Amino acid sequence: MNKKVFYSSILIAIVVIGAIAGTYAYFTATRTTNANRFISGTLDLDVAANGNKLEPFIIENMGATGNIGGTKTWTIKNTGSLPGRLFVRLQNVINEENGCNDQEKVADPNCEAPDKEGNLGDAITLKVSLDGTDMVESTLATVDQTKIGQDWYNLESIVLQPNEEREVTVYWNADQSSYGNEVQSDSVQFDVNFRLIQLIEGEYPSNI
Ligand SMILES: [Ca+2]
Ligand SMILES: [Ca+2]
Numbered sequence: 001m002n003k004k005v006f007y008s009s010i011l012i013a014i015v016v017i018g019a020i021a022g023t024y025a026y027f028t029a030t031r032t033t034n035a036n037r038f039i040s041g042t043l044d045l046d047v048a049a050n051g052n053k054l055e056p057f058i059i060e061n062m063g064a065t066g067n068i069g070g071t072k073t074w075t076i077k078n079t080g081s082l083p084g085r086l087f088v089r090l091q092n093v094i095n096e097e098n099g100c101n102d103q104e105k106v107a108d109p110n111c112e113a114p115d116k117e118g119n120l121g122d123a124i125t126l127k128v129s130l131d132g133t134d135m136v137e138s139t140l141a142t143v144d145q146t147k148i149g150q151d152w153y154n155l156e157s158i159v160l161q162p163n164e165e166r167e168v169t170v171y172w173n174a175d176q177s178s179y180g181n182e183v184q185s186d187s188v189q190f191d192v193n194f195r196l197i198q199l200i201e202g203e204y205p206s207n208i
Pocket of ligand 1: 096097098099100101104111118182183184185186
């Protein structure tokens with residue numbers, strides 16, 4: 001009987017000591033920050049080729065030589081304060097007939113039809129490289145407009161840190177065996193669109 005009481009006393013004593021210790025256990029120091037602000041970071045990019053800002057370009061008057069090819073390089077710079085994922089896509093792909101002569105009519109019988117799309121884009125392959133490594137390619141046919149962007153989307157993320165620069169080069173090529181009279185006077189134009197998009201958790205929507 002005495003032992004039980006003793007244990008109870010010990011228990012009570014410990015609890016009391018704990019409570020006392022708890023009361024005095026904290027060193028505290030308090031400061032209050034004033035004028036808190038949340039400032040959003042920035043995401044911006046600069047695109048330049050030979051000092052010129054982003055511009056559409058037109059490939060026309062093909063035929064002076066059989067094999068047509070060219071290249072253009074842009075330096076892409078993250079000028080913001082946040083990292084961003086780089087996306088590249090083609091936009092505003094426009095294939096035009098621009099009329100047709102007798103020779104073209106033989107190869108392209110509907111070339112005079114209203115709103116007939118030109119055939120030149122079908123004959124041109126466009127490759128996009130990053131820092132000298134080929135990444136994606138497509139023809140410049142209007143129906144293929146989204147291919148470059150979709151294939152780029154499927155690449156492993158390409159992230160530019162603030163102030164980081166990457167070089168994107170576009171190569172176009174039309175082998176002389178890839179076209180004939182059906183492209184006479186036809187033209188194709190397109191924009192290359194670069195975007196830096198804020199890093200997010202998880203996947204980007206596929207239609208980004
Ligand atoms: Ca034509
Ligand atoms: Ca044509």
